[in-house]
Amino acid sequence: MTPLVLQNTLSRQKEEFMPADGKVVRLYCCGPTVYNYAHIGNLRTYIFEDLLHRTLTLHGWGVDHVMNITDVGHMTSDSDSGEDKMQKAAQREQKSPWELARFYEDAFFVDCARLNIIKPNVAPRATEHVAGMIALIQRLEAEGYTYETDEGIYFDTARNTDYGKLAGLNLAAQMAGAREDVNIDVGKKHPADFILWFTNKPTHIMKWPSPWGEGYPGWHIECSAMAMEYLGETLDIHCGGIDHIPVHNTNEIAQSECATGHPFARFWVHGAFLNVVSPHAEASGGKMSKSGENFLTVQRLIDRGYDPLAYRYLCLTAHYRSELAFNVETWESLNAATKALGKIYELKSRIGENDDLSEEEYARARQTVFDAISDDLNLPRAVAALHEAKSYRLWREFDSVLGLDIESRSRAAVATPADADDLPAEIVTLKQQRDDARKSKDFPRSDALRAEIEAFGYTVGDSPTGTVVKKNLL
Ligand SMILES: [Zn+2]
Structure with a gap:
C-alpha cells in the first residue's frame, strides 16, 4: 500500500506518516473561539482537518480526534493584548459569556454537519478544564519557566532554548525591535513572552481561583493542557491554520515541551487561508475578517441558494496548503463547484453502476486516486482523476474521504427537468x-x-x- 506522506511544518518537508503505536492516530486540532458564527474561511481549515481524518481512516488506522472549544481567554489580539473575545461579544449581545459560548458552539457544529465534517471524538471546553491548566502552569513554575507581572503569570521564552523552531523565529531580532512593542510596558521581559494566567482583571466575568489569585487562563495554555489530558504528552499530529504558526502553536510547543521534556507533536500540519476577493471594493483581498460584508457564513451560502457541499467540493479543488481565492462579487468559483457537483450526482442516472472501465482500468484508476490522496492530501489531483475515470462506482468508493454524500444524492435514471x-x-x-x-x-x-x-x-x-x-x- 502506498504510504501516507504529509508536509510537516516542523521539518519543512514531506515525511512518511505512521501513528506512533501503529494503530490509532492521536490527532489534535485547534478549535473555534465561540464568540460568533464561523466564517467559511475558518471552516476551510476544519474541512481540511476532516479530509485528513478521513484519509487516516482510509489508511486503516483508528483516529482519536480531539478539538478544543475556546470559551474563555482568547484575547482580541492573538498575542495577549486587548479584551477577551468572549466577554466583548457577550456585552455586545447582552448575554452571559456562558450563554454566548453554548449558542455559538451549537451553531458551529450545525455548520460542520452541513459540510459533512465528522465530529471529533472529544470537543473539550476550556472552561471545564481549568484545573488541568493550573496544574500545567504549576509544573512550569516549578521548573523556573514563569515569572509574575501585574497582569499575571508569564512564560519566560528566554529560558526555552529552541523557542520559535516551528516558525523559524529569531528571538534576538525580536528583542531588537521591541521598543515599539506596547506589550513590553506591561512588565514582560521579552516581547515574545506570553501569558499563562491572567490576574488583576477585576471586570472579567469568567474567573477561577488559582495559586496566583483569581483569574483565568491564557489561550495557548488551554490547548496544551487539553491536548495532553486526552491524548498524552506526545501527539501524532497537531493541526491548525497557518495563522497559528508564529504565536499560538509556537507557544503551545514551548510550554508543553518545557513542562514534559518530550516533543509535543510529531507532525504539525497547517492549512492555508481562504482569500476573499472583492475586486471593486476598496478593501480587497486579505484574510476574511469577522466584520464587514465579506463575512460569509454557511447560512449566507444557503440563503443565496447554494448547497453547503458545493463549498466543500470547492475546497477539494485547491490543495490545503494553497490559498483559495473566493470572489464575492461574481461567486464564480462556487458556481463552478455547484455545476461540477451536479455532474457527479448525475453520473448514476447517466451511466449507472456499469461504467466502461474494465476491471484492470478500474484498479488502475483506483490506485491513481489513492496515491494522490496519500501524497500530502492532493485532493485536486484525486478529483481530477475521478472526473477522468467517469465512474460512479469510483466516486462512491472514495466518498469516504470526499464526504460529498454521493450515494444518497445521486439519482437513478429519472426524467430530468428541461434545461x-x-x-x-x-x-x-x-x-x-x-x-x-x-x-x-x-x-x-x-x-x-x-x-x-x-x-x-x-x-x-x-x-x-x-x-x-x-x-x-x-
Ligand atoms: Zn490551539
Missing part, C-alpha cells in the same frame, strides 16, 4: 440576456426579460448558475 439544451433558440437568447442583465445588476431589464420569457409559457427561476427556465406543463 437549456431543450429550449427553443429564442428562449435561450432571452435567458442569456437576462443573465447578462443580472450580472450587471440591471434589475428592471432582468424583470422585463423575465416577463417576456413567461409570456411564452415558461416559469422563470434563479439559481446560483443563473436563470432557470422550465416549460409550464399546462
Whole structure:
C-alpha cells in the first residue's frame, strides 16, 4: 500500500506518516473561539482537518480526534493584548459569556454537519478544564519557566532554548525591535513572552481561583493542557491554520515541551487561508475578517441558494496548503463547484453502476486516486482523476474521504427537468440576456426579460448558475 506522506511544518518537508503505536492516530486540532458564527474561511481549515481524518481512516488506522472549544481567554489580539473575545461579544449581545459560548458552539457544529465534517471524538471546553491548566502552569513554575507581572503569570521564552523552531523565529531580532512593542510596558521581559494566567482583571466575568489569585487562563495554555489530558504528552499530529504558526502553536510547543521534556507533536500540519476577493471594493483581498460584508457564513451560502457541499467540493479543488481565492462579487468559483457537483450526482442516472472501465482500468484508476490522496492530501489531483475515470462506482468508493454524500444524492435514471439544451433558440437568447442583465445588476431589464420569457409559457427561476427556465406543463 502506498504510504501516507504529509508536509510537516516542523521539518519543512514531506515525511512518511505512521501513528506512533501503529494503530490509532492521536490527532489534535485547534478549535473555534465561540464568540460568533464561523466564517467559511475558518471552516476551510476544519474541512481540511476532516479530509485528513478521513484519509487516516482510509489508511486503516483508528483516529482519536480531539478539538478544543475556546470559551474563555482568547484575547482580541492573538498575542495577549486587548479584551477577551468572549466577554466583548457577550456585552455586545447582552448575554452571559456562558450563554454566548453554548449558542455559538451549537451553531458551529450545525455548520460542520452541513459540510459533512465528522465530529471529533472529544470537543473539550476550556472552561471545564481549568484545573488541568493550573496544574500545567504549576509544573512550569516549578521548573523556573514563569515569572509574575501585574497582569499575571508569564512564560519566560528566554529560558526555552529552541523557542520559535516551528516558525523559524529569531528571538534576538525580536528583542531588537521591541521598543515599539506596547506589550513590553506591561512588565514582560521579552516581547515574545506570553501569558499563562491572567490576574488583576477585576471586570472579567469568567474567573477561577488559582495559586496566583483569581483569574483565568491564557489561550495557548488551554490547548496544551487539553491536548495532553486526552491524548498524552506526545501527539501524532497537531493541526491548525497557518495563522497559528508564529504565536499560538509556537507557544503551545514551548510550554508543553518545557513542562514534559518530550516533543509535543510529531507532525504539525497547517492549512492555508481562504482569500476573499472583492475586486471593486476598496478593501480587497486579505484574510476574511469577522466584520464587514465579506463575512460569509454557511447560512449566507444557503440563503443565496447554494448547497453547503458545493463549498466543500470547492475546497477539494485547491490543495490545503494553497490559498483559495473566493470572489464575492461574481461567486464564480462556487458556481463552478455547484455545476461540477451536479455532474457527479448525475453520473448514476447517466451511466449507472456499469461504467466502461474494465476491471484492470478500474484498479488502475483506483490506485491513481489513492496515491494522490496519500501524497500530502492532493485532493485536486484525486478529483481530477475521478472526473477522468467517469465512474460512479469510483466516486462512491472514495466518498469516504470526499464526504460529498454521493450515494444518497445521486439519482437513478429519472426524467430530468428541461434545461437549456431543450429550449427553443429564442428562449435561450432571452435567458442569456437576462443573465447578462443580472450580472450587471440591471434589475428592471432582468424583470422585463423575465416577463417576456413567461409570456411564452415558461416559469422563470434563479439559481446560483443563473436563470432557470422550465416549460409550464399546462
Ligand atoms: Zn490551539
